[in-house]
Amino acid sequence: MSTHALAPAARPRLHPFRDSVTMLRRNLRRMLRYPSMTLTLVGMPVVFLLLFVYVFGGTLGAGLGGPTAGDSADGRSAYVDYVAPAIILMTVTSVIQGTAISVAMDLTEGIIARFRTMHIARAAVLTGHVLGSMIQTAIALAVVIGVALLVGFRPEAGPVEWLAVVGFLAVMTFALVWLAVALGQVSKSVESASNVLLPLVLLPFLGSGFVPTDSMPTGLRWFAEYQPFTPMIETLRDLLMDQPVGDNAWIALAWCAAIALGSYLWARRLFNREPAN
Amino acid sequence: MTTAQPRPAIAATGLRKSYGDKPVLKGLDLNVREGTVFSLLGANGAGKTTTVKILSTLIRADSGDVRVAGHDLAHEPDAVRAAIGVTGQFSAVDNLLTGEENLLLMADLHHLPRDDARRRTGQLLEQFDLVEAGRKPAATYSGGMRRRLDLAMSLVGSPRLIFLDEPTTGLDPRSRRNMWQIVRDLVAGGVTVFLTTQYLEEADELSDRIAVLEGGRVVAEGTADELKRRIPGGHVRLRFGDHRHLDAAMRVLDQPSRDNDPLALRVPGSGSLRSLKHLIGRLDDHRIEVEELSVHTPDLDDVFLALTGKPATENEKATTR
Numbered sequence: 001m002s003t004h005a006l007a008p009a010a011r012p013r014l015h016p017f018r019d020s021v022t023m024l025r026r027n028l029r030r031m032l033r034y035p036s037m038t039l040t041l042v043g044m045p046v047v048f049l050l051l052f053v054y055v056f057g058g059t060l061g062a063g064l065g066g067p068t069a070g071d072s073a074d075g076r077s078a079y080v081d082y083v084a085p086a087i088i089l090m091t092v093t094s095v096i097q098g099t100a101i102s103v104a105m106d107l108t109e110g111i112i113a114r115f116r117t118m119h120i121a122r123a124a125v126l127t128g129h130v131l132g133s134m135i136q137t138a139i140a141l142a143v144v145i146g147v148a149l150l151v152g153f154r155p156e157a158g159p160v161e162w163l164a165v166v167g168f169l170a171v172m173t174f175a176l177v178w179l180a181v182a183l184g185q186v187s188k189s190v191e192s193a194s195n196v197l198l199p200l201v202l203l204p205f206l207g208s209g210f211v212p213t214d215s216m217p218t219g220l221r222w223f224a225e226y227q228p229f230t231p232m233i234e235t236l237r238d239l240l241m242d243q244p245v246g247d248n249a250w251i252a253l254a255w256c257a258a259i260a261l262g263s264y265l266w267a268r269r270l271f272n273r274e275p276a277n
Numbered sequence: 278m279t280t281a282q283p284r285p286a287i288a289a290t291g292l293r294k295s296y297g298d299k300p301v302l303k304g305l306d307l308n309v310r311e312g313t314v315f316s317l318l319g320a321n322g323a324g325k326t327t328t329v330k331i332l333s334t335l336i337r338a339d340s341g342d343v344r345v346a347g348h349d350l351a352h353e354p355d356a357v358r359a360a361i362g363v364t365g366q367f368s369a370v371d372n373l374l375t376g377e378e379n380l381l382l383m384a385d386l387h388h389l390p391r392d393d394a395r396r397r398t399g400q401l402l403e404q405f406d407l408v409e410a411g412r413k414p415a416a417t418y419s420g421g422m423r424r425r426l427d428l429a430m431s432l433v434g435s436p437r438l439i440f441l442d443e444p445t446t447g448l449d450p451r452s453r454r455n456m457w458q459i460v461r462d463l464v465a466g467g468v469t470v471f472l473t474t475q476y477l478e479e480a481d482e483l484s485d486r487i488a489v490l491e492g493g494r495v496v497a498e499g500t501a502d503e504l505k506r507r508i509p510g511g512h513v514r515l516r517f518g519d520h521r522h523l524d525a526a527m528r529v530l531d532q533p534s535r536d537n538d539p540l541a542l543r544v545p546g547s548g549s550l551r552s553l554k555h556l557i558g559r560l561d562d563h564r565i566e567v568e569e570l571s572v573h574t575p576d577l578d579d580v581f582l583a584l585t586g587k588p589a590t591e592n593e594k595a596t597t598r
Binding site for chain 2: 012014015018019022025026029030033034109110111113114115116117118119120274275
């Protein structure tokens with residue numbers, strides 16, 4: 001054995017990009033190994049879509065007060081177009097529940113401790129989750145939008161608007177996934193991780209997602225109009241229906257930027273804190 | 278080799294760590310030579326795991342000066358991480374991935390080229406007897422297999438210094454012997470091993486040096502034999518062919534005592550060459566014939582009891598047998 005075996009080498013370089021790709025591969029593989037989770041996550045918004053279109057759609061659509069109000073079949077088709085953006089947002093919040101769960105799962109298993117003692121870019125563990133969840137969300141969104149189209153969703157967006165929709169969804173997902181990565185680390189167990197995001201799933205209901213906000217009592221309406229999901233849903237709705245988007249887009253993007261930045265910093269701090277005992 | 282005084286693999290002085298107002302390490306000094314096995318021996322709660330966590334950069338010490346693999350732990354944790362492999366007490370494998378995928382994941386994180394990664398993975402699966410299990414998810418592994426995979430993962434990057442935190446706790450006797458052989462093979466390959474254990478037998482079997490940790494302090498350090506010599510209880514056992522020689526020996530020897538065997542005697546002594554020469558000389562002088570002579574040193578159980586003032590825990594008793 002050589003006495004130089006442990007001689008300090010030139011300080012080894014970190015490879016954050018390469019390590020992130022490795023972690024992404026790990027997360028995608030885990031998703032494939034555990035498909036029931038993805039199915040559950042995608043299933044939820046699909047169930048809500050069918051429920052709201054076929055059970056509540058006729059009546060709610062009639063109450064929208066559009067030109068075809070009165071007839072329940074027309075009401076239903078009008079309501080599909082109205083509710084689809086909310087269901088799309090709900091798809092994102094559903095998938096990121098899975099993000100929080102898998103982050104929490106990682107932390108309860110020893111593998112993260114191993115990563116912490118290895119010479120790798122620390123943030124890669126988190127960016128691996130973020131990238132994996134974004135891919136998972138993209139697939140989920142394709143499925144949910146496909147089902148929406150099957151049940152009568154008729155967007156009027158042209159190619160440019162669709163491009164804007166995709167871009168906006170990517171930004172929104174990015175922000176919310178980072179929030180989930182932070183919340184997944186806060187939760188003490190895998191079980192609590194699945195609950196900690198429940199408010200996010202319910203938030204579209206307290207906004208313009210399912211019914212217009214002017215039908216709500218004053219206090220609730222005030223909340224509904226100012227909560228972040230309302231401008232996001234309105235932006236999606238306007239883009240998909242080929243309407244002028246106006247200020248909502250900027251407000252929504254500002255919310256996304258704030259959520260992304262705040263969550264990223266929070267998640268990073270949580271990850272760098274010393275593991276408990 | 279010992280005279281060359283190579284740079285120590287681990288050199289720690291005054292290592293302190295408290296959780297809240299509860300001190301766990303109260304000024305630990307450690308010195309681990311390259312290419313040796315160093316055991317930190319102690320009961321549950323003595324501070325073994327905390328020590329490993331600090332030395333492997335998982336948590337920070339409150340104070341103390343530590344160099345690991347030639348790097349300052351506080352200022353160059355990344356350089357330390359690049360030089361070490363860690364197998365913690367709780368298995369650090371990805372349960373949803375197969376054994377092979379777990380190893381390839383490590384290879385990717387060490388930035389090994391594809392071919393090297395495949396070769397290294399295959400080699401480790403073979404070495405750790407996991408070839409057949411390699412394509413099954415780690416979640417289906419037994420405790421021993423999981424521990425082997427865990428250690429194999431720590432070795433992918435060919436670290437020169439390996440931390441093993443209680444590598445055989447909870448393993449059946451056969452898996453434990455396998456793990457010991459693996460550790461011996463590692464050291465034969467020039468790797469330095471820092472291990473913690475609550476099993477006296479394990480420290481005795483594997484280590485070049487042992488530090489006994491008690492209440493956050495090292496209460497004794499040395500080779501297993503040095504530790505054993507530090508406490509009374511050593512003796513030389515003599516077995517005779519008949520009572521005539523035995524009675525003769527009783528008369529001429531220093532403080533002999535009877536053994537369970539009616540034809541045997543115990544003579545207190547360290548078993549050093551000089552005292553043996555003296556003993557044999559006396560027996561020769563009186564033409565006393567001895568059929569069998571054996572030197573008995575106290576085992577580490579005695580050492581542990583004498584040093585820490587308490588017997589090994591129930592747990593240890595049950596498994597050191």
